[in-house]
Amino acid sequence: MEDSVTVLRPSRPVTIRNDETLGAAVRLLAEKGLGALLVLDANNKLVGILTERDLLMDVIGHYENYETLPISRFMTPSPETVNSGDTLAFALHKMDVGGYRHLPVVRDSRPVGVISVKDVIRHVSQLCKE
Secondary structure: OOOEHHHHOOEOOOEEEOOOEHHHHHHHHHHHOOOEEEEEOOOOOEEEEEEHHHHHHHOOOOOOOHHHOEHHHOOEEOOOOEOOOOEHHHHHHHHHHHOOOEEEEEEOOEEEEEEEHHHHHHHHHHHHHO
């Protein structure tokens, strides 16, 4: 648990601009088979995260024509993040307390990766095999 989050080999972040629509976000999530998109501003700084949970809880069934609605209205603004030097224990604590399944890994407010609960479970499974 004292290893840095880099042992999880954070996946490359898939991003979308904050002025895009939910339709574009849904297509990107489906195309890439992801559970979360990182939302960037015009300066490529992280300003939010949009997850499949956001879509299921706040959009689907509430809006008939959601495809044209702005991402910025439904994303989680200023998401919790970790740095690549942060420990697994620190990241897991953030995930547990916040109920998050995805955490952006950032450097200078710019995303460099994403870690997920699935990544942590995979890592712990590998340790158990050893």
